[in-house]
Amino acid sequence: MNQSRILVVDDEPQIQRFLKPSLAAAGYEVIEAATGAEALKMVATQAPDLIILDLGLPDMDGKEVIAGLRAWSDLPIVILSARDRESEKIAALDLGADDYVEKPFGIGELTARIRTALRHRGRRDAIPAVMEFDGLILDPIHRLVTRDDETVHLTPKEYDLLLLLARHAGRVVTHRMLLTTVWGPAHGDDLHYLRVFIGQLRQKIERDPTQPRIVQTEPGVGYRMMTERETA
Template sequence: MSEGRILVVDDEPQIHRFLKPALIAAGYDPIEALTAAQAERLAATAAPDLMVLDLGLPDKDGKDVIRSLRGWSKLPIVVLSARDREAEKIAALDLGADDYVEKPFGIGELLARIRTALRRRDPGALAASRYEGDGLSIDFARRLVSRDGEPVHLTPKEYDLLTHMARHSGLVLTHRQLLGTVWGPAHVEDVHYLRVFIGQLRTKIERDPTQPQLIRTEPGVGYRFAE
């Protein structure tokens, strides 16, 4: 039984030759597109479960593909691109990509990002009643947080920030996404404010706040909460 159909969008045939056997070995059903036009058509007609998308396509920028798809689809999108500028990552994620992997890449990392993005597609994942990881426990229904069995006291905003990240564990969340969700659209540029709250949270939930394992920094982009 297939683990899901993966639409790989890249204009480099060698990428498809490399990814196809790896995806098949991992239990996926890969389909391929070489252009943005093919990608948008297959996204609408081939019922993929996830798209792996290069940004440098011959007929349209990959970010425009994300923008177009997000107008009608919640299809998980993992960007796979040689563009390593922070601005490109942020733009792709803010437009609605679920994750970003740089070329050159390891197939193990890409498969891990695919698994994480597919789990987020499952409505049950977002509705989970608890988070458990590295001694941290979050009871979403009762709004209780503990560390190694000891209660952790959070302010309302600290709790909202923590639970939003925990519900999207494993995925990159940009500064703008976090600020817009927790504080509202008027605060999407207040990155310094977010850093203060992240620091406060790390002090309360990390074993060693100077070497955080739960709230990982994605430099210049945002944060990724541990799976």
């Protein structure tokens, strides 16, 4: 049994009735909130390990909940919402959500996203000594990238891009976050620039750049570096 405590924030009774037994069957303890204010209070008093958050709450927008939490907490946040506009996903992720699942959804996909988010709790800024992705080894201490014992030669920007994705492995990193972090705020809208560098990076790190397994595209939103467990 997992025993991680999950706070489900959704004002739809049918969603709560479905999620509580489904997540309990997966080994999680489930607590519930129907409003943003209730959710913020329960995070402070009930100490959940992860929050599943709907954006359309009766008292406030879910993005306000994210912003409020990120002011003091690194609690993993998985958005579960019927809002399918790319702008909504990007805004929620830029505010600090870890992942985004659209309604209607499959419980298998949701629990997989939960497991990934929980594995990365408390490690947002930590860099392991060595990280491995589908046979690619990244050694941040020595600034070294290898595959099959051969050095992968990256430009400084390609390396910075790879390292940023690796530090957020399993999570979606938005276009804007990648551009502003690696190239600076003035390049926040240079999507073509980013696509070119992602293409160059894939040519060097993927076994088959036409079918990338390490750096996955989240259409219209950003990129996700798959974890070693996900690429296995």
